[in-house]
Amino acid sequence: MLKRCHQPRQGGFNICFVAELDVPGEEESVWALMRIPIPGMGIFPEEKLRAEAAIMAFVREHTTIPVPRVWHFSTAAENPTGLGPYLITDFIPDTKHLFDYLMAPKGTSKWQANIINSQMPEEELQGYYAQMADILLQLDRLPTMPLCGSLSQDWDGKFAVIGHPLPQNVVELVTGSGVPKVLIPPAGTTYKTSDDFYRYLANAHMAQLCFQHNDCVHGEDDARDKYIARHLFRRLARQNLLVKKEEGDGTPERFKLICDDLTPYNCLTRDGKIVAMVDWEFAYFGPASIASGPALYPRFLDIFLRGMEELERTKYNDKKEEEEEDALASQLERFDLDSTGINEAKGALSNGTDKEPQPFLQLPLSVRMRQNWENGRFWINWAARSSFAFDTIYWKYIDRPFFGEDNVEGGFEKRLCQLNRFGLEVMERVVNDKMKQRSNRKLKHWSSKWVQEYLEYVTGQIHL
Template sequence: MNHNTLFLSTCFDTIEESNSDDQARVWIRKASDAKIDLARFVADRRGKGRATEVVGFLKGSFNLGFRIRFEDDGPDAIIRFPKPGHISTVFLEEKLINEVRAIEYIRQNTTIPVPFIHSWGLANESPQQLGPFIIMDFVEGTLASRILQKPTDDEQQEIMLNPDLDSFVLDKFYRQAAGYLLQLSRLEFKRIGAISKELGDGGWSSSRRPLTYNMNELATSAGYPTDDFPTASFAHASDFFKHVAHEHLTHLHTQRNLAASPEVARARYIARHRYLQLVDHYCSAEDDAGPFIPFCDDFRPANMLVNPKTLEITAVLDWEFTNAMPAQFSYDPPWWLLLADPGSWVDRNAVQDFRDLYEPRMEQFLRALEAVEGEERWDDRGHDRRLSVRMRRSWETGRFWFNFASRKSYDVDTIYWRVLHDGGDAAELLDPEVRAEMDAEVEKMTQLREYREECAVRFPVEKVNERE
C-alpha cells in the first residue's frame, strides 16, 4: 500500500468546529453591541483623554479587537478579547495571562518592538462580562506579509511569497527578523512551561504548564478531553516530546471522523506510534535538561507590522501560546520563509516543490543571520553553537520536520509518511504489543455510524445547500 496516495490531510470534526463557530458568532454579536461601553471602559483604564469613537474592528483567528480613538494627541488604543469558541473556554484566561507575561518579558529582555500594554484583566473585570481583555496602544504599519506576498485577486487563495520580490526588500526584512530570533535564542529558562512572574521577588520563571497552539486546536476541533492535557511544566525535553506523542495518540482515539477507511486508520495508527519511537532519535540529548528558550508558534510576517516606506518593523504582534520550549524549536530555520504553512505542501504531496522553493530562501535568511552574528564580536560561543549553524543542521538532519510534526497533531501523519519515513515496512518497526493491538484499534476508528447520523441531523442536505 502506498501511504503517499492516501487522504491523510487535516480533517476537523465538523460538529466540534460548527459548535465553536456558533459560540464565536453569538459572542461577537454581544461584543459588537457593547462598543459604547467598551470605549468608555478603555478611556477609564487608559487614564487620560475622553474616547471619541470606535474606529473599527481587528478580527483575527483567535481574537477580536476594537480600535478606539481619543480626544488627546495620544495614539489610538485597542481592547482585544480572545474569542470563545475559537479559543477553548477552558483556556480563555490562561491564554491571555500567558500572552501578557510573554509581552512584558520580551519588552524587558529584548529590543523586539511589542505594543505597550496599558491594562489587562479577567472576565469579571470586563464590561458586560465579555471576557478577559488586553488594552494596548494601536501601532501604525502595514502587515509584512502584504508586502512580501505574491499579488492575487482571490482572497481565498493561499498566501505565497512573491517570487519577483526585490532581493533588497527580503534582505532587509530577514535581517531584522534574524536579529529578533537571535535575541530570543539567548534567553534561558529552567523548565518547559508558560513564562510567568514569581510572587515575591518578581523574577521570571516557567514553572506553569505550557499552553500550546496544538492544545487549543485539539480542544476546539477534535473533541479532545481537556483533562488529559499536561498540568505542570517539564524538566526535560524528552518528557515533553513523549507527552506530545501521547497527545497525538489520544487525538487518534478521540476524534470520531479522523479515519474514513481502514487504510487511513492503519496509516494514522502506524505514523503516530512511529512518532513516539522517533522521539529518542530526534530529541537532542545535548539540550534535554535545558536551558529552554522562549518560542512563539505564531512569530511570522502575518503578525509583524512594518513602515511601508522604510521597511522597518514597527511591531511584532500576537505572542499567544508563547512558552519556554525545547531549545531545538528555536534552532529550526523559520518555517514561514515561503509565508505558506509547510503542512499545506505536505498535504498535497508536494514536499519536493516545497524544498526547491524553500532552500534558496533559507540560505538567504541564514546569510542575514550570519551577518547579525558577525556584528557581535563579544560573542564567545563556538562555531558549532552559532544559531545559523544549528538551523542549517536542523534542516539537513530532518529535525525541522520532526519538530513541526510535534506542534501539529493534524499534520503528523502526512509528515511521517511523506518526509520522515525512510522506506520499508513501518509496521514491522512497531513494538510487538503495538502491532498486536492495531487491528482492534483500526476497527474502532472506522465505526463512524454514530458520527455520520449526528452529522445528518445537524447538517441536512437542504441546510448545506442553503449555506452554499
C-alpha cells in the same frame, strides 16, 4: 477621555476593540486595543492571556523588538461586561501585515496563495529578512528558564515558568478537531526535560486520531497508516530518541522562548520597517532544538541565513579577539559552501585549533538553523508540533532513518512487524472505531470518563 471607537476586528481566536483616546499631556491621540478571547475558540483563556501579558513584558524588558506595551490584564471575574478576561495594549495604526508584502499577488491559484512571491526583488526580500533575522537573534539571546511551560509575572515584576505550555497545535486540536479538553494536563504542569515535552506532543497526535470524529481518515488502510505512524513516533519519544543528546553540554537543561505563531501575518510594517510584533498568545518556554529551527521561510533559507550571519558577525558578535572573529567567518563560509553541515557546525567555533568543538547551544543561531535543516532535525520538530502535517512528514522524513530503508513508499504494511500482539489488537480496534465514526458524521461530545479510559487503552495514559 474616549475620542473615537473603531470597527471591531476578529481574528482566529480573539475579537479586538480599537479606540482613540485623548490623554492629558499627549499632543496626539493615544491608540489602545482591548482583546477578548472568543468563547469556544480557545482553551484556558485566562491563563493564556496572563501568560501572553508576561511574555510581552519579558520581551520588551530584554530586547529592542517592537512589542506593544501592555496597559492592563483583567480576569473574567474583574470584567464588568461579563465578556471574559481581556488584555489592553497599545494599538499601532497605519500598518500592514508583512504577509501582504511577501505572499504571492492576488489572482494566484489557491495552491500558491501562501507561497512567497517569487517576483519580489531580492533586495526588498533581503530587507525584510534582515529585520526578521534581527528579531530572531534577539529572541535567541533572551534569558532561558529551568522549566518548559508558560511564563508568569508576579506583582514585583519577577518572571517564572509556572504553568503548562499551550502550543498552538494542542489548542487547535481541542477547538478544531474535537479532542476533549479533559485530556490536557492539569494547570501548573511543567516539564523538566525536552524528552518529557516531546512525549506530550506525541500523545497529542494519537489523541487526534482517537477523538477527531469527522474527516480524520479516508479508509481502513489510511487509519492503519495514521495509527502506526503515531504509535512509532510515540515509541521514539518514550525511548528519548527525538532529542539529540549531543545538543546538551552536560549541565541541567535550560529552555528557550518558542513562538508558535511568529509569522509574517503578525509582523506589522510601515514604510518598509517592522514596527510591531503582535499576538504572542502561543509563546512559551520549550526545547532549544525547536527554538533553533529555521521556522520561517525554507524556500529562501539561504537568503535569510546570509542576512543572519552578517548580523552575527557585526551587531551580535560578543567575541572581541580578531582571531576568533576571523575563525568564525571562515567556518561560516565553509559551512555555506559545503551542505553536509554537521561536521562544520560542530567545529564552527573551534578557532582553527585543537580545542574541543563548542556545544550545540553555543553555536551561532545561523549555524544551528542550518544544521537542523540539513540533518533532518527540522522535520522531527515540525512533525512533533503539527498534527495536521504529521503523517506526510513522518512517512517521508522520519520513518526510514529510524526503522529501516526498506519502506521507500511509506505506509503501515512494512511496519506491522514493529507491533506486538496487543499493539495489533489496539490498532484494529481504533480502525474499526474510525470506520464507524466515518459512516456517522456528527458533532461528538465525549464523556470525560470514557475518553480517559479509551486514551489509557490506546496509550497507557489518561492525559496527553
